Structures are given as C-alpha cells and as structure tokens.
C-alpha cells in the first residue's frame with residue numbers, strides 16, 4: 001500500500017504541526033516531503049508514504065494512529081485545504097501479542113536477523129580492536145625479554161618513555177570499545193519496539209504446555225526437540241526435524257514456572273522433604289503460597305479473565321483432546337456408505353465448474369468442498385488480511401474479549417476489498433443457497449494461529465440474547481462456511497466434539513455446517529474446536545451467515561431435530 005501526501009509546499013506549516021502532533025514521535029519530515037511511518041498492530045509493517053508530487057486534489061496518509069485525509073476545498077482555490085483526521089483505533093499497537101500468530105512470529109525472526117547483523121558488525125570492530133591490543137601486548141612483552149640489555153640504548157629508552165607516557169594511556173582509556181558498544185546498543189534500540197515482551201514468552205510457554213497436554217507429548221523428547229506421543233514404553237515419533245531445537249535447563253525452568261502454580265507448589269513442597277535446606281526451594285514455596293493466597297477462589301492463577309466460558313465444556317475436554325490426537329485421520333469413517341463424494345452444480349453459477357462436495361458427517365450434516373478456492377485466491381486473501389491481523393476475541397457477555405481458549409490473530413475483510421473476496425461471496429452463496437453478503441452475513445474473518453494456537457470447544461452461534469452477535473440486527477449465525485487457506489504440518493484439525501470426528505486441514509477446501517435448527521434453536525451437536533497447531537502456520541477464513549433474509553432459502557420448521 002503506497003499512500004501519497006501533498007508535498008510540503010502544498011501543506012501549510014500549521015497542517016504539518018497538526019500532522020506531527022497526531023503522529024507524535026512516529027512522524028518525521030525529511031527533505032521536502034512528509035514521510036510518516038507507522039507500525040500497524042505491533043507488526044513490522046510500515047507504510048512509507050510516496051515522495052512524488054501528485055496532481056490530485058486529495059491526499060491521505062496514515063500518521064501515527066490517524067488516517068489523515070487532505071482535500072482542496074475547490075480546484076479554483078488551491079490554497080485552502082481541509083484536513084480530516086480519522087482515528088484508527090483498531091490499528092492500535094498492542095504489546096505482548098507476537099506469539100498468537102505465526103505471521104508475527106515470522107516477523108520476529110526478521111527482527112532477530114537485524115540484531116544478528118548489528119552483533120556481527122560489533123564483533124568485527126571489537127576483533128580489530130582486540131587484534132590491535134594483542135599486537136601491542138606482543139610487542140611490549142617481546143621488548144621486555146631483551147629489556148636488561150637494551151635499556152642503555154637511547155632509542156629503546158625513548159620508546160619506553162613514550163609508551164609509558166601515552167601509549168598505555170590510550171590502551172587503558174580507549175573509547176573505542178565504548179563506541180563499538182554504543183553502536184550495538186543504538187542498533188538494538190532501533191528494533192526494541194518490535195521485540196517480544198514477557199507476555200509473549202509466557203504465551204509461547206503456555207502454547208508448548210498445551211501441545212504437551214493435548215497431544216500427550218513425551219517431556220524428554222520435547223526438551224530434545226522431538227515430538228513423541230504416548231508413554232515412555234511405546235513412543236511414536238510424530239515429528240523429528242532435521243535440525244533439532246533442544247531446550248536448555250533455563251528454558252525448561254521458565255516453562256515450568258509459567259505453568260500450574262498449585263502443582264508447582266505441591267512439587268516444590270515434595271522436593272523440600274528430600275532437600276530441607278534448599279533455600280531456593282523454600283523461597284519458591286513461599287512465593288507460590290503467596291500467589292495462591294492472593295488469587296480469589298475459582299480463578300485461574302495466571303489468567304483470571306481467560307477461563308473457558310461454560311463449565312459444561314470442561315466435561316468435553318477428554319473427548320476433545322482424544323479427537324485432536326487422531327490428527328484428523330479416522331479411517332473407519334470411510335466405511336459408512338452415506339459419507340460420499342459428488343459434484344455439486346445446483347446453481348447456474350456452478351454449471352461450468354461444479355464443486356467437489358464430500359459429505360463428511362450426516363447427523364449433524366457437515367460437508368467439505370474440496371478445492372473451493374485456488375492457490376492464488378488463498379494467497380491473496382492471506383496477503384489482504386496480513387496487515388490487519390489482531391489478537392482474536394470471543395464473546396464475553398455483551399462485550400468481546402481476548403481469551404486463553406482462543407489463541408490466534410484475525411482480521412475482517414470486506415467483499416469490496418478485492419475481486420477475489422467479491423467472487424468468494426458469490427461462490428459461497430452458490431454452494432450454500434444462502435445470501436452471503438452483508439447484512440445477511442458477516443464480512444470474511446481471516447484467522448492465523450500462533451504457537452500451539454487453538455480454539456477450544458465452542459459454538460459459533462450465540463447462546464445468549466445479550467451476545468454482541470445480535471448487534472447487526474440480522475439474527476443469530478445460522479451457518480458457518482470455513483475455508484482452509486493453508487495446510488498444517490501437524491495437528492490443528494477441526495474437531496466436532498459430539499459428532500465425534502475431526503476434519504483435517506485440507507488446503508483450499510471449505511467446511512460447511514448449520515449452527516441452528518430450522519426452528520431457530522442452536523444445535524448443541526455443533527460444538528466444535530480448532531485443535532492446537534503442533535507444527536506449521538494454520539490459516540482459515542470464516543464466513544458466518546445470519547438468519548434474517550434466508551427465510552426462502554432455508555424455510556423454518558417446527559421439528560426441533562431438523
């Protein structure tokens with residue numbers, strides 16, 4: 001995205017002051033053009049503004065958190081400009097949100113590349129400096145081996161005095177090491193705002209623990225960088241990279257600390273029985289007791305606001321984890337003759353290119369459309385969404401909130417964003433027979449999962465009239481159409497808890513299901529989840545279709561089972 005702004009000669013100094021005020025420290029004005037850089041939601045995306053002179057009469061720029069729109073009031077009077085500021089609250093930079101999406105983790109890798117370059121340059125400079133010192137040291141040491149005989153030599157005597165008067169001072173007081181260090185520190189400061197914060201490291205640690213829990217990963221294997229499932233006696237290797245990333249004792253200790261405080265307290269107390277004089281253990285016990293004392297009963301110690309919404313979901317925990325462990329392959333299902341594939345050309349739009357439809361479950365009815373999008377479309381949708389990704393939220397009473405049970409980033413794409421999104425709505429409408437554009441449906445929600453990213457068992461439809469889902473006045477979410485925009489190397493299947501099966505992440509395929517019965521009641525069987533991603537960057541796109549306006553497309557019925 002390249003945004004143009006008027007050259008300085010067109011924008012009055014007053015406007016520049018306003019722009020600077022809006023952009024605060026983020027705005028700089030080099031040369032004769034305004035170049036403003038802003039970071040969108042803690043990502044490394046910055047939007048350089050073009051320097052060319054434009055003949056247009058409107059100009060816009062993102063400055064700090066504002067969209068600044070400048071327009072001439074009339075072509076006749078170019079001296080008068082109207083400047084509008086739109087606050088882009090939704091691109092507010094939030095810290096501690098790198099771990100929840102693989103895309104931002106990828107960007108963190110680029111940040112480290114910059115740091116490596118700075119450190120490389122520092123090491124080179126310091127090596128020169130140390131080599132100089134070595135040369136000096138070797139020279140002086142060698143001279144001292146012959147010093148007794150040479151001290152009467154006037155040249156030797158002169159060089160000795162000179163060394164002692166100035167050269168040693170240079171060695172001791174040299175500012176070169178300070179200079180080198182300062183350059184390194186300046187380089188670090190430049191990328192500091194892109195660095196993960198404690199919340200990111202803890203989020204990543206929790207992600208790893210989640211993977212260990214859900215997939216029953218062997219701890220020893222995990223510390224050695226290998227994913228093995230099952231008990232120690234019968235280990236199956238799920239994944240072993242060519243280049244293993246093993247964990248240090250400190251890494252493991254940190255993960256342990258991030259984990260379950262009550263369990264940490266139990267274990268520390270037990271250890272203290274065997275090693276009663278271990279001060280560190282005693283201090284840890286005291287610390288854990290204090291944390292637990294200060295936590296109101298029933299609250300999760302580390303994440304008070306992140307509890308799963310409904311305790312009944314906890315009862316489904318074992319079912320859910322068991323399903324995730326199948327990693328999306330339940331071969332026996334293919335023995336059911338009702339689960340079949342067909343070409344679907346039920347709409348004139350599909351006659352020339354029927355959809356490849358696979359019924360993956362009958363009750364509840366769930367279908368998978370293979371190759372629903374092309375590789376190009378999937379790539380385009382991800383590219384369009386990438387700059388707008390923000391930590392995903394869930395409905396929490398009448399509000400929306402971040403939650404531990406949904407770890408991902410997401411962005412909303414309007415159908416008008418691109419011909420690809422526009423065509424997609426038409427194709428979804430053809431496949432489902434439902435209106436798929438606003439206000440009958442929500443915009444496309446594009447989601448990218450992070451380390452151990454997941455979405456625990458939930459319903460897509462609202463289960464309370466107070467839900468923010470009703471804000472659009474289009475009723476509840478009648479159906480879900482979810483497209484897999486990527487494949488996943490391991491894990492990340494979509495689990496349908498009560499239907500007792502998972503769909504693997506099939507790139508470019510789309511899953512469709514009804515959330516509501518024909519009588520408008522929520523279908524409890526539609527409890528579903530996105531299993532934690534073990535390996536890879538999982539992308540999906542959700543199109544949630546609402547009730548209103550679909551009366552002729554899906555007639556109502558009184559039968560509660562239908």
Ligand SMILES: O=C(O)CCC(=O)C(=O)O
Nearest residue numbers: 455493494529530540542
């Ligand atoms: O990622 C998945 O497989 C499921 C996602 C989901 O259920 C949702 O976004 O509502």
Ligand SMILES: [Fe+2]
Nearest residue numbers: 458459460528
């Ligand atoms: Fe869902």
